[in-house]
Amino acid sequence: MTVTDAARESVESMLEANPTRSHLNPPPSYDLADHPLPTGREEIWRFTPLKRLRGILDGEASAAHLTWETSLPEGVTLTEITAEQAVELGELAPNDRPSALAVARAGGALLLDIPAEAEPDAPVWLKLHGESVDDLVWGQLVIRFGRFSKATVVLEHTGSARYSATTTVVVGDGANANVLSLQDWDDDAVHLGRDAIRVGRDASVRHTAITFGGDVVRLNANVEYDGPGGEAELLGLYFADEGQHLEHRLFADHNQPRTKSHVVYKGALQGQGAHTVWIGNVLIRKIAEGIETYEENRNLVLTDGCHADSVPNLEIETGEIEGAGHASATGRFDDEQLFYLRSRGVSEAESRRLVVHGFFNDLIRKVGVASLEEKLMATVEEELAKNVLKDVTG
Amino acid sequence: MSTLEIKDLHVSVKTEDGPKEILKGVTLTIKDGETHAIMGPNGSGKSTLAYSVAGHPKYDVTSGSVTLDGQDVLAMSVDERARAGLFLAMQYPVEVPGVSVSNFLRTAKTAVDGEAPKLRTWVKDVNKALQDLNLDPTFGQRSVNEGFSGGEKKRHEIAQLELLNPKIAVLDETDSGLDIDALKVVSEGVNRFRSQEGKGVLLITHYTRILRYITPDRVHVFVDGKIADQGGPELADALEAEGYDKYLNKAPA
Ligand SMILES: Nc1ncnc2c1ncn2[C@@H]1O[C@H](COP(=O)(O)OP(=O)(O)OP(=O)(O)O)[C@@H](O)[C@H]1O
Ligand SMILES: [Mg+2]
Numbered sequence: 001m002t003v004t005d006a007a008r009e010s011v012e013s014m015l016e017a018n019p020t021r022s023h024l025n026p027p028p029s030y031d032l033a034d035h036p037l038p039t040g041r042e043e044i045w046r047f048t049p050l051k052r053l054r055g056i057l058d059g060e061a062s063a064a065h066l067t068w069e070t071s072l073p074e075g076v077t078l079t080e081i082t083a084e085q086a087v088e089l090g091e092l093a094p095n096d097r098p099s100a101l102a103v104a105r106a107g108g109a110l111l112l113d114i115p116a117e118a119e120p121d122a123p124v125w126l127k128l129h130g131e132s133v134d135d136l137v138w139g140q141l142v143i144r145f146g147r148f149s150k151a152t153v154v155l156e157h158t159g160s161a162r163y164s165a166t167t168t169v170v171v172g173d174g175a176n177a178n179v180l181s182l183q184d185w186d187d188d189a190v191h192l193g194r195d196a197i198r199v200g201r202d203a204s205v206r207h208t209a210i211t212f213g214g215d216v217v218r219l220n221a222n223v224e225y226d227g228p229g230g231e232a233e234l235l236g237l238y239f240a241d242e243g244q245h246l247e248h249r250l251f252a253d254h255n256q257p258r259t260k261s262h263v264v265y266k267g268a269l270q271g272q273g274a275h276t277v278w279i280g281n282v283l284i285r286k287i288a289e290g291i292e293t294y295e296e297n298r299n300l301v302l303t304d305g306c307h308a309d310s311v312p313n314l315e316i317e318t319g320e321i322e323g324a325g326h327a328s329a330t331g332r333f334d335d336e337q338l339f340y341l342r343s344r345g346v347s348e349a350e351s352r353r354l355v356v357h358g359f360f361n362d363l364i365r366k367v368g369v370a371s372l373e374e375k376l377m378a379t380v381e382e383e384l385a386k387n388v389l390k391d392v393t394g
Numbered sequence: 395m396s397t398l399e400i401k402d403l404h405v406s407v408k409t410e411d412g413p414k415e416i417l418k419g420v421t422l423t424i425k426d427g428e429t430h431a432i433m434g435p436n437g438s439g440k441s442t443l444a445y446s447v448a449g450h451p452k453y454d455v456t457s458g459s460v461t462l463d464g465q466d467v468l469a470m471s472v473d474e475r476a477r478a479g480l481f482l483a484m485q486y487p488v489e490v491p492g493v494s495v496s497n498f499l500r501t502a503k504t505a506v507d508g509e510a511p512k513l514r515t516w517v518k519d520v521n522k523a524l525q526d527l528n529l530d531p532t533f534g535q536r537s538v539n540e541g542f543s544g545g546e547k548k549r550h551e552i553a554q555l556e557l558l559n560p561k562i563a564v565l566d567e568t569d570s571g572l573d574i575d576a577l578k579v580v581s582e583g584v585n586r587f588r589s590q591e592g593k594g595v596l597l598i599t600h601y602t603r604i605l606r607y608i609t610p611d612r613v614h615v616f617v618d619g620k621i622a623d624q625g626g627p628e629l630a631d632a633l634e635a636e637g638y639d640k641y642l643n644k645a646p647a
Contacts, residue, residue: 138500154566225598335451340488344502344558345476354501358492 025251025281028093032104035097039082047309048276049245052216054190056136056164059098059121061105064135066161066211073120076151081111081142084374089142092169092196092222093270099166099194099220101280102138104243109140112153116146116172123152123178125370130161133188139165143179147172147200153179153371158213160186166194169207173200173227178208184379194220199259201227207365211238212379218247225256234263236278237363237376239383240306242271249279250295254288263295266363267304268356270386280312280326291321299330299361303353396463396479396561396592398424398447403458405439405446407538413454416442422596424562428596429588431630434516434616435638440598442483442567442619447596448482449475462562479561483568487597495550496520496534496573501555506558517577526586544571549568552583562594563587569604573578581607600609602634618640628639 026044026142029035036044037057050057070078081089094100103109112124126217126334130137143153149172157163171177183191191214199205211217223232232252240246252261267276280295299308333355341351359378405417416439423431423469434440445458446453449472460467462478470478498566499520504510511519521531527549539547548568554561565584569577585608588595597608605613605627613630615623615638622641 076623336488337490339450339472339503340474340484340490341498343476343482343484344498344554345473345505346501347473347505348471350501350505351473354493354498355490358490361492 008021009148017235025283026095028095030093030100030103031098032100035094035100036059039105040098044249047279048218049216052245054133054162056146056162056190057101059101059105059136059138059162059164061107062136062138062163065071065177066128066139066163066327067128067161069129070167071122073122073127073389075115075126076120076124077113078301081109081207083108083109083140085111086140086142086168089144089168090198090223091142091172092171092198094194095222096136096220098164098192102164102166103140106138107194108201109142112141112143114143114145114149114151117148117353118146120151120172123154124180125154125156125328127156128203130157130159130163130185130189131192133160135162136162136181137165139167141167142163143167143169145169145171145175145177145203145266148174151265154182154369154372155180156184157191158184158186160189162190166191166196169195169197169205171197171199171203171205171230173203175203176198177203177205179205180208180210180367180369180372181219183209183211183214183219185217187213187215189217191217191219192224193218196220196222197224197232199223199225199230202229202232204231206233206235206368208235209248210236210239210376211248212248212383214244218245218249218293220249220251221254222251223261224253225259228256228258230254230256231260234261235255235363235366236267236334237264237360238265238276239380240267240269240274240276243273243381245275245277247277249277249281252283252293252295253394254282254284254291254293258290260289260292262293262297264363265297266299266382267297267308268300269308269361270302271384272305274306275309276307277309278311282314282326283323284314284316284318284321284324286317289318290322292322293324294326296327298328298359300356302329302356303349354379356380356384395426397426398480398562398593398594398596399459399461400447400460401463402444403460404456405442405453406456407442407453415456416619417446420619421620422614422621424594424596426592427588428611429597429608429616430612431610432598432614433600433630433633434604434615438616439586439619440616441566443616444482444485444564444596444598446489447564448472448480459619473476473505476514476560477508478598481555481558481563483548483555483565485566485570487539487547487551487638489537492541493538494535495538496539499554502554502558506560508568516606519557521558526556526579527583529553545573545576548572549576549580552580555587556583559587559590561592563597564596564598566598567600568597569599569601578607584608589595602630605630615641
């Protein structure tokens with residue numbers, strides 16, 4: 001698939017209207033030449049184990065695909081579109097090599113369409129399953145929330161693959177969007193994903209990334225605004241085991257006045273070589289007066305041999321902001337908390353369990369998908385059983 | 395029957411310059427159903443004694459013994475001590491974000507009893523315990539101690555005391571930071587607890603105020619990691635009038 005010049009032009013004219021660029025984020029472009037093969041020294045690649053990406057970064061087009069099992073409430077449609085149509089729908093141009101490759105190699109995109117004013121009472125559920133890590137799969141998706149619609153979309157990833165996908169979420173004016181991406185891959189999967197969100201005027205969006213499985217998972221969640229008054233809440237929860245690399249990169253681009261972004265990511269790590277990366281970039285452009293932003297990342301290190309990187313970055317080009325703050329903390333179990341619980345008779349293992357549940361609890365409650373909350377609690381439980389509970393029983 | 399026996403207890407903490415001895419030989423026996431008050435100036439080692447009995451990992455017991463009904467407390471883990479019947483109401487209760495009070499109380503009750511409490515009576519018991527301590531029932535949904543005022547934290551400790559109903563309660567400055575109404579509410583809770591058969595109380599305090607509501611059987615004056623004096627309730631009155639000065643002056647410079 002090639003992108004037409006017309007499509008490129010519209011992207012370029014958009015960029016010209018907004019010439020300020022974050023030095024932390026490469027400029028968007030569909031042209032692969034603008035996203036050369038990384039060496040690993042680039043700012044956006046320095047934390048990622050390139051070798052373990054298993055050739056995705058110079059991957060060719062492929063016939064392999066994930067199987068999609070979909071549950072679409074009435075009125076919601078999933079259709080095939082061309083890459084050109086994706087651009088017309090307002091797709092945000094790729095800003096790294098995997099997303100540019102995904103567009104170039106996918107051979108067409110999918111459109112998940114939630115009509116204007118629709119308020120389906122059940123979540124849209126997309127279950128994507130891969131058969132084998134030998135399969136190289138490209139994905140290009142546009143999710144359109146029509147004006148004043150209110151809906152929840154869950155993307156669930158299971159099985160295994162080498163999967164590189166770009167998803168644009170276009171949130172219409174006044175819409176209320178809840179998008180959740182769950183990475184429950186098998187141990188060997190490699191997943192590079194970029195969810196790019198455009199928030200309409202007075203619209204609100206909540207995006208949640210939940211990552212438990214996979215060998216290497218590297219996800220971007222980018223937000224920008226199509227008008228004033230938009231609000232974005234970016235949530236994330238991850239649990240890295242032995243040898244896993246889980247990387248979450250956020251970028252809130254405050255390109256409109258009176259917009260809000262609120263980022264909360266929490267992770268737990270256990271086992272030799274568990275590595276998590278959290279990058280929280282916020283850019284407040286000159287015109288973005290009266291905005292509010294807050295970003296927070298907390299990591300709980302459960303065993304020796306783990307490593308959590310946590311880097312908040314705030315670039316501010318205007319002084320006229322309502323509020324901007326960030327917090328980042330990585331720590332072990334708090335001995336005082338454990339002592340307090342144990343002094344009430346609760347065993348050490350159970351106390352650790354309570355503390356970890358407590359750590360994730362508020363976040364899980366915020367997810368806003370009732371059927372997922374229990375599943376997430378259970379998954380946290382399974383993860384804990386692997387390590388934290390094992391080494392202290394008795 | 396419950397007897398807590400502390401014999402010649404020496405405790406130190408690790409510091410940059412090596413271990414520092416804080417308790418320098420404490421001997422104290424709380425017999426069946428007795429209430430003992432420990433009074434002493436700041437830094438004299440009162441909390442150290444409380445924490446050492448409860449098994450806080452920060453404190454190293456270098457010699458001496460602690461037994462509960464003849465059982466070696468020092469050989470038990472922190473949670474084993476609680477299950478054996480010891481309870482510590484802390485001077486600074488710890489916040490546990492994301493863990494609701496009701497979940498915490500149920501987990502603790504299940505642990506100390508060795509079985510889950512009967513659901514129907516348990517909910518009633520929790521509500522009553524909270525109510526008795528003047529805590530709104532909505533506290534059940536809040537995270538343990540998170541955002542509680544100082545007074546609420548202390549009242550929450552006593553609500554736990556009543557629900558878990560141990561053999562021996564060690565109360566570390568439960569009275570500090572309480573206004574007079576809260577002090578009464580807390581004292582009533584402690585009195586309900588100790589009015590039961592055979593319950594021992596070790597009440598650590600800085601002030602005699604709480605002893606007007608909870609009359610001790612014995613009063614110990616704690617200075618520099620040791621018991622400097624002991625007597626009946628009248629000793630508290632003497633301390634109220636004279637303060638700790640005479641004990642402090644006796645201590646070697
Ligand atoms: N880690 C430490 N390093 C050095 N000294 C310590 C350490 N921990 C405790 N101490 C000292 O131990 C002594 C006893 O402390 P403790 O908290 O038991 O006193 P306390 O009688 O409870 O005082 P308060 O009335 O203020 O509650 C104090 O002098 C304190 O500074
Ligand atoms: Mg103290």
